[in-house]
Amino acid sequence: MENTNRSPGEELAAKLLEEPKNAGLIMSDEEIAAADGFCEDYKKFLNAAKTEREACTEAIKRAKAAGFTEYDPTADYKAGDKFYFCNREKSVILTVMGKKPLAEGIRLAAAHIDSPRLDLKQHPLYEDRELALFKTHYYGGIKKYQWTTIPMSLHGVIVKANGEKVSVAIGEDEGDPVFCVTDLLIHLASEQMKRTLAEGVKGEELNLLIGSRPFKDDKVSKKVKLNIMSILNEKYGITEHDFVSAELEIVPAFKARDLGFDRSMVGGYGQDDRVCSYPALQAILDCEAPEHTCMTILTDKEETGSDGNTGLNSSYLPYFIDDLAAKQGAKGHNVISKSLCLSADVNAAEDPTFADVTETRNASKLNYGVVITKYTGARGKSGTSDASAEFVGRIRKMMNDGGVIWQTGELGKVDAGGGGTVAQYIANLDMDVIDVGVPVLSMHAPFEVTAKLDTYMAYKAFSVFFKD
Numbered sequence: 001m002e003n004t005n006r007s008p009g010e011e012l013a014a015k016l017l018e019e020p021k022n023a024g025l026i027m028s029d030e031e032i033a034a035a036d037g038f039c040e041d042y043k044k045f046l047n048a049a050k051t052e053r054e055a056c057t058e059a060i061k062r063a064k065a066a067g068f069t070e071y072d073p074t075a076d077y078k079a080g081d082k083f084y085f086c087n088r089e090k091s092v093i094l095t096v097m098g099k100k101p102l103a104e105g106i107r108l109a110a111a112h113i114d115s116p117r118l119d120l121k122q123h124p125l126y127e128d129r130e131l132a133l134f135k136t137h138y139y140g141g142i143k144k145y146q147w148t149t150i151p152m153s154l155h156g157v158i159v160k161a162n163g164e165k166v167s168v169a170i171g172e173d174e175g176d177p178v179f180c181v182t183d184l185l186i187h188l189a190s191e192q193m194k195r196t197l198a199e200g201v202k203g204e205e206l207n208l209l210i211g212s213r214p215f216k217d218d219k220v221s222k223k224v225k226l227n228i229m230s231i232l233n234e235k236y237g238i239t240e241h242d243f244v245s246a247e248l249e250i251v252p253a254f255k256a257r258d259l260g261f262d263r264s265m266v267g268g269y270g271q272d273d274r275v276c277s278y279p280a281l282q283a284i285l286d287c288e289a290p291e292h293t294c295m296t297i298l299t300d301k302e303e304t305g306s307d308g309n310t311g312l313n314s315s316y317l318p319y320f321i322d323d324l325a326a327k328q329g330a331k332g333h334n335v336i337s338k339s340l341c342l343s344a345d346v347n348a349a350e351d352p353t354f355a356d357v358t359e360t361r362n363a364s365k366l367n368y369g370v371v372i373t374k375y376t377g378a379r380g381k382s383g384t385s386d387a388s389a390e391f392v393g394r395i396r397k398m399m400n401d402g403g404v405i406w407q408t409g410e411l412g413k414v415d416a417g418g419g420g421t422v423a424q425y426i427a428n429l430d431m432d433v434i435d436v437g438v439p440v441l442s443m444h445a446p447f448e449v450t451a452k453l454d455t456y457m458a459y460k461a462f463s464v465f466f467k468d
């Protein structure tokens with residue numbers, strides 16, 4: 001009901017001025033319950049998918065259950081058909097064919113499933129002072145000190161000398177052992193404490209403690225190392241040489257949890273960018289008989305700049321679209337030029353404790369909905385796709401018409417730092433693209449924080465987009 005007691009100034013302000021509101025004040029109780037329910041399964045996804053390979057496998061498992069079949073290059077697809085294309089077990093494209101020809105463009109949601117972590121080096125295993133350790137090389141941008149003295153698990157694959165591939169996942173089950181990077185006790189850290197925060201723990205100090213008991217035989221040296229190798233040989237059939245053809249990733253071993261007395265948030269590892277991957281995945285799985293062909297791509301290597309054959313700087317996406325286009329007698333580049341993309345990646349939420357790095361009028365906030373980020377980048381908008389006013393206008397209308405609660409965001413204050421997403425690589429293909437994602441606190445930390453209402457609004461945003 002209109003408030004008839006408003007003064008002329010209040011009337012005018014209500015009409016002309018913008019006043020953002022917390023989604024918790026706007027959403028109905030039913031919708032808030034739906035958002036909480038949505039995030040129950042989201043936490044399961046986080047726990048099941050700690051690496052890009054596991055996220056890819058989990059996405060395909062869910063896709064198959066939703067009626068998707070593996071992409072067949074020789075098949076002719078018709079409207080409503082659902083299929084997935086898996087790229088080297090680390091990225092996946094899920095497609096639902098639309099009623100309109102591909103030449104009228106695709107609706108693409110692009111999220112990434114790789115997250116910051118510690119990778120094992122090629123020769124990782126060593127013994128020092130009768131302790132066994134793994135040498136690591138961190139992946140993506142991390143504050144190294146955050147990765148010490150927390151329980152870690154080990155995930156990945158090892159390809160043996162005979163070509164056989166073994167999968168590894170240890171440290172997740174209750175009964176599993178875990179690992180950790182040690183740090184110096186404060187009593188003896190007077191020199192270390194003089195280092196800068198960036199140097200507090202150095203890259204070559206991120207060594208993972210994995211064992212301490214010797215193999216009982218005085219004739220051999222490095223008995224602890226031998227004992228570890230003996231356990232690994234028994235469990236996985238590997239020798240030390242096999243690490244050279246392995247991809248082993250060390251990630252936090254803890255599970256995703258509700259955060260806060262009100263359970264309004266989720267805390268967990270790898271939410272950049274699974275908090276967008278999960279809604280983009282669920283939206284394509286729920287997509288039925290769309291007008292335009294819809295796709296969700298869950299890609300790898302975003303955290304290291306999208307280079308490599310599983311990252312979006314490679315050609316696997318345009319090649320795939322080219323293949324589909326050819327089936328309809330269209331040209332891939334024409335399809336791409338007509339397509340629209342939501343680059344589904346997280347934004348830095350304003351943190352009350354570190355509010356000096358954000359400019360509050362333009363920073364995203366927890367619980368203010370999904371974030372539409374026109375541009376990211378650093379140093380004068382370098383390294384970004386700056387979405388056009390026309391495209392922002394189109395997406396804004398789409399979100400408003402679809403009842404999506406959204407906000408705008410930027411990656412911190414001007415010249416405070418910055419960052420990028422896959423948007424620029426997709427834009428460089430000649431597609432209209434804008435970043436649409438979830439605000440995160442403690443981004444790239446072992447335990448990142450998101451708000452449930454925002455995650456649900458991301459799902460709604462991708463669903464509305466697929467109905468366009």
Ligand code: MN
Nearest residue numbers: 272273345346
């Ligand atoms: Mn990201």
Ligand code: MN
Nearest residue numbers: 272273303444
């Ligand atoms: Mn990131």
